[in-house]
Amino acid sequence: MGAPHWRQRRPFNGRRIPVERDIMTITEFSDLGLSEPLLRAIRSENYETPTPIQAQAIPQLLGGRDLLGIAQTGTGKTAAFGLPILQELSENWEKPSPGRPLCVILAPKRELAIQIGESFKFMGRYTMVRHTVIFGGVSQNPQVAALRRGRDIVVATPGRFLDLMNQGQLKLHDIRQFVLDEADRMLDMGFIHDVRKIVAALPDERQTLFFSATMPKSVVGFADSILNNPVRVEVTPRATPVERISQNVHFVETSEKKELLINILSDADMDKVIVFTRTKHRANRVSEQLVKAGIPAEAIHGNKSQGARQRALQRFTQGSVRVLVATDIAARGIDINDVSHVVNYE
Numbered sequence: 001m002g003a004p005h006w007r008q009r010r011p012f013n014g015r016r017i018p019v020e021r022d023i024m025t026i027t028e029f030s031d032l033g034l035s036e037p038l039l040r041a042i043r044s045e046n047y048e049t050p051t052p053i054q055a056q057a058i059p060q061l062l063g064g065r066d067l068l069g070i071a072q073t074g075t076g077k078t079a080a081f082g083l084p085i086l087q088e089l090s091e092n093w094e095k096p097s098p099g100r101p102l103c104v105i106l107a108p109k110r111e112l113a114i115q116i117g118e119s120f121k122f123m124g125r126y127t128m129v130r131h132t133v134i135f136g137g138v139s140q141n142p143q144v145a146a147l148r149r150g151r152d153i154v155v156a157t158p159g160r161f162l163d164l165m166n167q168g169q170l171k172l173h174d175i176r177q178f179v180l181d182e183a184d185r186m187l188d189m190g191f192i193h194d195v196r197k198i199v200a201a202l203p204d205e206r207q208t209l210f211f212s213a214t215m216p217k218s219v220v221g222f223a224d225s226i227l228n229n230p231v232r233v234e235v236t237p238r239a240t241p242v243e244r245i246s247q248n249v250h251f252v253e254t255s256e257k258k259e260l261l262i263n264i265l266s267d268a269d270m271d272k273v274i275v276f277t278r279t280k281h282r283a284n285r286v287s288e289q290l291v292k293a294g295i296p297a298e299a300i301h302g303n304k305s306q307g308a309r310q311r312a313l314q315r316f317t318q319g320s321v322r323v324l325v326a327t328d329i330a331a332r333g334i335d336i337n338d339v340s341h342v343v344n345y346e
Contacts, residue, residue, distance in 0.1 A: 053233055057081070111313070258289050
């Protein structure tokens with residue numbers, strides 16, 4: 001006999017009516033109605049004031065509403081959906097059945113999935129809620145082993161998730177919350193068919209959270225098809241640069257680009273720089289040229305192994321590498337603190 005359905009095993013609170021809160025009165029995380037274990041984790045990282053998307057979304061999500069969030073990377077959206085999910089799942093916690101998670105979070109890239117997993121690790125450190133991260137390009141065996149031990153939350157890229165679902169390693173009967181992050185990027189990368197297959201396997205009674213940086217017609221139609229009377233939260237104007245960013249253009253011949261970049265990087269204020277190139281070959285070449293010029297640099301792109309990409313990101317994040325040269329694999333979804341400058345090389 002299979003495991004009982006979550007409605008029997010763990011009663012869901014249903015579509016609760018959220019408490020209306022005046023966003024202007026929310027100045028601290030303690031104003032959001034979060035539980036003490038979550039507040040304790042937040043305090044341990046010295047976070048005090050929620051970002052606009054957190055102040056707007058968390059009360060609605062705690063109330064059980066579906067949500068359409070229009071927000072870019074760096075706005076704090078992972079905590080905006082992560083804290084309510086952790087609170088819901090930690091109430092009356094019971095060990096989840098093997099291969100039957102209660103929450104699924106889909107992300108378009110493995111780097112973003114890993115980053116979301118790290119955020120859940122810190123936010124949920126004082127709860128019993130456990131998660132695992134699933135993505136392709138590596139052996140599935142450790143991922144399957146984690147699922148068999150029982151995990152409340154699965155953070156995944158669509159391809160590997162669908163593979164494990166088709167193998168019977170993942171069963172979605174118990175899903176209470178479904179999060180689709182970077183939906184516009186998901187569609188751009190051709191994951192729409194995989195995502196639709198996953199959505200079709202979800203229970204009708206669930207809470208759905210849909211995040212996208214932009215809302216073209218294709219994304220709007222997809223959101224309408226999976227959301228149930230959602231609250232809409234938009235925290236940044238569409239297609240508008242962040243106001244605090246100063247932008248400059250240098251007109252230069254192609255043959256002089258390398259020397260100009262090296263000259264620009266001689267400025268000591270450029271202490272944590274991402275350089276974007278058009279191709280993987282160019283990323284490698286620019287990185288090698290910078291290293292020869294005495295500027296610590298690493299390249300990151302799709303031809304690098306998962307381990308090499310993670311090591312490069314870690315070295316850049318920790319400051320042992322000053323320049324990260326990247327193709328568009330790192331253009332969206334990778335949230336790195338304290339980047340001083342971004343250079344669009346091509």
